[in-house]
Amino acid sequence: MSSVLADVLVVTALIGALALVHRPLGDYMAAVFQSTKHLRVEKWIYRSVGANPDAEMRWPAYLRGVLFFSAVSVLFLYLLQRIQDKLPLSLGFKPITADQAFNTAASFVSNTNWQSYSGEVAMSHVTQTMGLAVQNFVSAAVGIAVAVALVRGFARSRTGELGNFWADLVRCVIRILVPLSVVAAVVLIACGAIQNFGDIHSVTTLTGDKQAISPGAVASQEAIKDLGTNGGGFFNANSAHPFENPNGFTNWLEIFLLLVIPFSLPRTFGKMVGNVKQGYAILAAMGIIWFLGVVAVTITEYAHPGTASQLAGGAMEGKEQRFGEGNSSLFAVSTTMTSTGSVNSFHDSFSGLSGGVLLLGMMLGEIAPGGTGSGLYGMLIMAIIAVFIAGLMVGRTPEYLGKKIGTREIKLAACYILITPALVLIGTALAMALGKGESSMTNAGAHGFSEVLYAYTSASNNNGSAFAGFAANTEYHNTMLGLCMLFGRFLPMVFVLALAGSLAEQKPVPETAGTLRTEKPLFTGLLVGAILIITGLTFFPALALGPLAEGLA
Numbered sequence: 001m002s003s004v005l006a007d008v009l010v011v012t013a014l015i016g017a018l019a020l021v022h023r024p025l026g027d028y029m030a031a032v033f034q035s036t037k038h039l040r041v042e043k044w045i046y047r048s049v050g051a052n053p054d055a056e057m058r059w060p061a062y063l064r065g066v067l068f069f070s071a072v073s074v075l076f077l078y079l080l081q082r083i084q085d086k087l088p089l090s091l092g093f094k095p096i097t098a099d100q101a102f103n104t105a106a107s108f109v110s111n112t113n114w115q116s117y118s119g120e121v122a123m124s125h126v127t128q129t130m131g132l133a134v135q136n137f138v139s140a141a142v143g144i145a146v147a148v149a150l151v152r153g154f155a156r157s158r159t160g161e162l163g164n165f166w167a168d169l170v171r172c173v174i175r176i177l178v179p180l181s182v183v184a185a186v187v188l189i190a191c192g193a194i195q196n197f198g199d200i201h202s203v204t205t206l207t208g209d210k211q212a213i214s215p216g217a218v219a220s221q222e223a224i225k226d227l228g229t230n231g232g233g234f235f236n237a238n239s240a241h242p243f244e245n246p247n248g249f250t251n252w253l254e255i256f257l258l259l260v261i262p263f264s265l266p267r268t269f270g271k272m273v274g275n276v277k278q279g280y281a282i283l284a285a286m287g288i289i290w291f292l293g294v295v296a297v298t299i300t301e302y303a304h305p306g307t308a309s310q311l312a313g314g315a316m317e318g319k320e321q322r323f324g325e326g327n328s329s330l331f332a333v334s335t336t337m338t339s340t341g342s343v344n345s346f347h348d349s350f351s352g353l354s355g356g357v358l359l360l361g362m363m364l365g366e367i368a369p370g371g372t373g374s375g376l377y378g379m380l381i382m383a384i385i386a387v388f389i390a391g392l393m394v395g396r397t398p399e400y401l402g403k404k405i406g407t408r409e410i411k412l413a414a415c416y417i418l419i420t421p422a423l424v425l426i427g428t429a430l431a432m433a434l435g436k437g438e439s440s441m442t443n444a445g446a447h448g449f450s451e452v453l454y455a456y457t458s459a460s461n462n463n464g465s466a467f468a469g470f471a472a473n474t475e476y477h478n479t480m481l482g483l484c485m486l487f488g489r490f491l492p493m494v495f496v497l498a499l500a501g502s503l504a505e506q507k508p509v510p511e512t513a514g515t516l517r518t519e520k521p522l523f524t525g526l527l528v529g530a531i532l533i534i535t536g537l538t539f540f541p542a543l544a545l546g547p548l549a550e551g552l553a
Helices: 001-035 040-049 061-083 098-109 123-153 165-190 218-227 248-273 278-302 308-310 324-337 352-363 376-396 407-433 436-440 444-458 475-505 521-545 547-552
Strands: 201-204 210-213
Touching: 001 061, 001 165, 001 218, 001 248, 001 278, 001 324, 001 436, 040 165, 061 098, 061 123, 061 165, 061 475, 098 123, 098 352, 098 475, 123 165, 123 218, 123 278, 123 376, 165 218, 218 376, 248 278, 248 324, 248 376, 248 521, 278 324, 278 352, 278 436, 278 521, 324 352, 352 547, 376 436, 376 521, 407 436, 407 444, 407 475, 407 521, 436 444, 436 475, 444 475, 444 521, 444 547, 521 547
Parallel strands: none
Antiparallel strands: 201 210
């Protein structure tokens, strides 16, 4: 079987599996967030934190819950890293430095999972499990909770109430993320991923040298790192490490886990607003952009210019030899178009144009399909922008799902889409102007600039993957990237929840002959076009200085 045919079969199997679970998982998640009953374990959690799960919240109260919980999480994770040498199962590791501990705490709480450290030689068992793995669950749940609040804004009328943050958070963890993660972890263990709390082993290599092999609860963290679109690897090599990703099947499974919740949430949206066709329109826009990205990167990598690469059948430097060009490209596109830092190859080794596509996937706002929750609410914001553009073209007040998109709504949507571009471009400009970016670049010229641009794009969009050649573990980058991660995560949530509250307060507008049918293919095409045009106008100059200049050289 040729490698190209094998790659096609892998993508086909992936799409088939996602299609198979889309409806049942989407319906199940809708039922979870519409349920009025509480499980016994959930009631115990509510009592322990003093929350009333039945109390409805308006958007300011919902936002306060999000920010308070996340601030406490940052503080807890920071302190845990600073005192890990005094805790059990420390493996003899030193405390994490202040700037790196702040960066890591901001990273995992914001669902970014950017890593400026090597986990197997830096983080103890307690830090990995009680700190990082726990945040993998709850940070993903926060994103889904905010998305559900926005969906309720569309579904409800004449009320500003958006549900209860604590109930949404706990239900998401207990009823969705934990059960799915347990199943995924068992499968990974059966396929060869490790799961233990042993000591570091010293072995003798074939050349007679000594090598330290780190153990750990890898399979359980691997499951939620992908399922929650987190991405923080237990090992520095991330999913290129055989302990995290033992074989071709687990590689396929991990890509599936990256995509399964984000691609199922549009069904949840459709069920909750009472029109599943609206969910299919959002799903189609997500799927089109993701598939175009997979095709573009795969073709570019197979056709990478250069005599050595052509003779090798592709650019294999920096890629996992077990998986080849196709699986590396599929994983790379899936991880950059979701809010995931998980990688099975080094993106720094991709060709210039491929690196540009990976950058573009993040610059789009990671909405194809995006992170758990963040992808859905990001796509719904873009849908509001597309409806507004359509209204301007026909001279009609725009409406979406029976809600008028007025001055307040479009201002909130505009503020949302301006935050991350500002963080990316200002952060990159400051790093280059102050010399901090150039001093951390492994490569000179356009590719070196792409390393800096990628770092700030990844942090500001809460992705977490990196051009591995970029030396990020400096006091400046740890601090600046940490701030980008926090602002890039929580400032957009302010506008999302404010928009949800504004929509929920409206009374529904009846459909007329002039109402734009947002469940039709025409709207899906308009939505995809609006996304690409807005992103292109915003980031084209930066892309031209980096990956485009390198790719066309």
